[in-house]
Amino acid sequence: MALPWLESAMGRIQESLDAGALPHALLLTAEQGWGERALGQWLTLRLLDEDPSRVPTELAHPDLRWIAPDGAEIKVDAVRELAGFAYATAQQGSAKVIVFEDAHLLNRAAANALLKTLEEPPLGTFILLCSCFPGRLLPTVRSRCQRFHVRADASAARAWLARETGTDDAELETRLYAAGGAPLAVLEELEEGRPPIGTLLDQVLQAPEPLARLDDLLALPPAALTGGWYRYLVGALAGVGHFPALAQAPRRALLGFADELLWVRSQLLTTNSANARLLVGRLTSRWHELGASIS
Numbered sequence: 468m469a470l471p472w473l474e475s476a477m478g479r480i481q482e483s484l485d486a487g488a489l490p491h492a493l494l495l496t497a498e499q500g501w502g503e504r505a506l507g508q509w510l511t512l513r514l515l516d517e518d519p520s521r522v523p524t525e526l527a528h529p530d531l532r533w534i535a536p537d538g539a540e541i542k543v544d545a546v547r548e549l550a551g552f553a554y555a556t557a558q559q560g561s562a563k564v565i566v567f568e569d570a571h572l573l574n575r576a577a578a579n580a581l582l583k584t585l586e587e588p589p590l591g592t593f594i595l596l597c598s599c600f601p602g603r604l605l606p607t608v609r610s611r612c613q614r615f616h617v618r619a620d621a622s623a624a625r626a627w628l629a630r631e632t633g634t635d636d637a638e639l640e641t642r643l644y645a646a647g648g649a650p651l652a653v654l655e656e657l658e659e660g661r662p663p664i665g666t667l668l669d670q671v672l673q674a675p676e677p678l679a680r681l682d683d684l685l686a687l688p689p690a691a692l693t694g695g696w697y698r699y700l701v702g703a704l705a706g707v708g709h710f711p712a713l714a715q716a717p718r719r720a721l722l723g724f725a726d727e728l729l730w731v732r733s734q735l736l737t738t739n740s741a742n743a744r745l746l747v748g749r750l751t752s753r754w755h756e757l758g759a760s761i762s
Contacts, residue, residue, distance in 0.1 A: 468505075468631075470502050470505055470627070470650075470651075471620070471623045471627055472501065472502070472617065472618065472619065472620040472623045472624055472627075472650075473502055473505060473506055473509070473617055475617075475618055476495075476506055476615050476616065476617050476618070477506065477509060479615060480493075480506075480510060480615055481513075484513065489593070490612070490613040491588035491589075491592060491593055491594060492585050492588065492593075492594045492596070492611055492612040492613070493510070493593070493594070493595050493596070493612055493613055493614075493615060494570075494596045494598065494601060494604075494609060494612035494613065494614040494615070495507050495510070495595055495596065495597045495598070495614075495615055495617075496597075496598055496599065496601045496614060496615070496616045496617065497599055497616065497617035497619075498599060498617075498619055498647070498649065499599040499600075499647070499649055499652070499690060499694070500599075500646060500647070500648075500649020500650065500651045500652035500653075501599070501617050501619055501624075501649055501650070501651065502617055502651055503597045503598060503599055503617055504568055504597050505651075506597070506615070506617060507523075507566050507568070507595045507597040508522070508523050508524075510595060511523040511531065511533075511564050511566055511595065514562045514564050514593055515528060515530060515531060515559075515560060515562060515564060516560055523566070528559070529558040529559060530557045530558055530559055530560065530562065530563040530564065531563070531564050531565075531566075532549055532552055532564070532565045532566070533566045533568065534546075534549075534565070534566065534567050534568065535568045535569065536568070536569050536572040538739040539572065539736070539737055539738055539739045540572045540573070540574045540577075540737075540739070541567065541569070541570070541572050541573045541574065541577050542574060542576075542577055543574065543576035543577040543580050545577065546573075546577045546580040546581050547580055549565055549584070550584070552565070553565065553584050553589045553592050553594075554589045554592075556591075557591055561591055562591055562592075562593060563589075563591060563592045563593070564592075564593050564594075564595065565592065565593070565594045565595070566594075566595045566597065567594075567595070567596045567597065568597050569597065569598065569599075570596035570597055570598040570601075570604060571598045571599075571600040571601065571602075571603035571604055572603075573604065573605075573608070575605070578604065578605045578607075578608050579605075581594075581608065582605075582607055582608065582611070585608065585611040585612070586611065594612075596608070596612060601614070619648065621648055624643075624648070624650035625639060625643065625650075627650060628643075628650050628653060628654065631654065632654065632657050634657060638663070639653070641663050641665060641709075642656060642657070642663055644665075644698065644708075644709075645663060645664045645665055645691075645694075645695035645698060645699070646691065646694070646695065647694060647695075647698060652691055655688075655691075656691070661686070661687060662683070664687065664691070664692065664695035664696065664699070665695070665699060665709045667680050667683055667684055667687075668696065668699060668709075668710070668754065669709070669710070671684075671751055671754055671755055671758075672710075672754065672755060672757075672758035673758075674755070677751055677752045677754075677755030677756075678748055678751055678752065680751070681744070681747065681748055681751055684747055684751060685743055685744060685747055689732070689735035689736055689743065690732075690736060692747070693728060693729075693731060693732035693735065693736075694732070696728060696750075697725070697728055697729070697732070700713075700721070700724065700725055700728065701725075703716075703721065704718075704721055704722075704725075712761055713757055713758070713761065715761045716757045716760045716761050717760065720756075720757060720760065721757065724750075724753055724754070724757060727749075727750065727753065728750060731746045731747070731749075731750055734746060
């Protein structure tokens with residue numbers, strides 16, 4: 468699937484490839500939902516000289532290792548298991564590729580284990596770290612990688628979404644707002660047939676029972692749920708957006724809800740032990756109370 472806003476980053480990488488100057492360690496970054504993983508997939512296929520239409524994670528390729536988080540983190544064992552692979556000779560072609568998806572979820576032990584390979588790069592091995600939160604990576608890891616960033620292009624993304632999905636402008640506007648403009652997050656919502664987050668939150672406010680839509684909220688990816696919720700809350704604090712009436716709620720209550728929402732987001736995104744039903748259920752009850760306070 469061609470993503471037009473990736474073309475600039477792809478062009479910069481291709482120039483390095485053509486000049487024989489591509490570094491062994493690359494940090495591929497984008498805002499969440501803008502395609503740093505897609506950029507990593509494209510580069511992986513280029514380095515392995517594979518058909519660009521293939522999906523790297525579906526390849527049984529002896530010169531590729533694709534590492535994804537185990538729950539809420541990438542653990543040290545996943546990195547240690549790469550040592551032999553990184554220093555071995557490529558079995559096909561001249562390159563080996565190691566990709567870390569959501570590299571910001573490397574725990575400290577895993578990041579420290581990776582440093583040795585980054586400091587003593589094996590010939591012909593390329594390490595791609597894909598992340599939408601590069602600031603969470605250890606500074607020592609970031610400093611050993613060359614960064615290529617995907618620049619957001621709202622107009623290109625909107626036009627692409629309209630072509631790909633046939634969704635009308637009004638719905639795209641609503642979904643893009645909740646997703647912070649991230650086109651791939653909106654595409655995922657539409658492909659899975661999920662209702663807009665704003666619709667669910669409005670139903671929580673209107674329902675006689677605050678937990679009536681809890682299962683629907685829990686079905687959303689935690690990042691999409693908490694990110695969209697927070698954007699609507701910020702609009703409510705300003706008296707604009709989808710829930711302007713909530714500006715009439717006690718400001719202390721709104722700010723308190725914002726603090727709890729951000730804490731819940733942190734728990735859901737960074738820990739394996741978070742009880743999502745309990746945490747989101749509490750948020751839902753408090754959201755319902757905010758609506759009741761102005762009715």
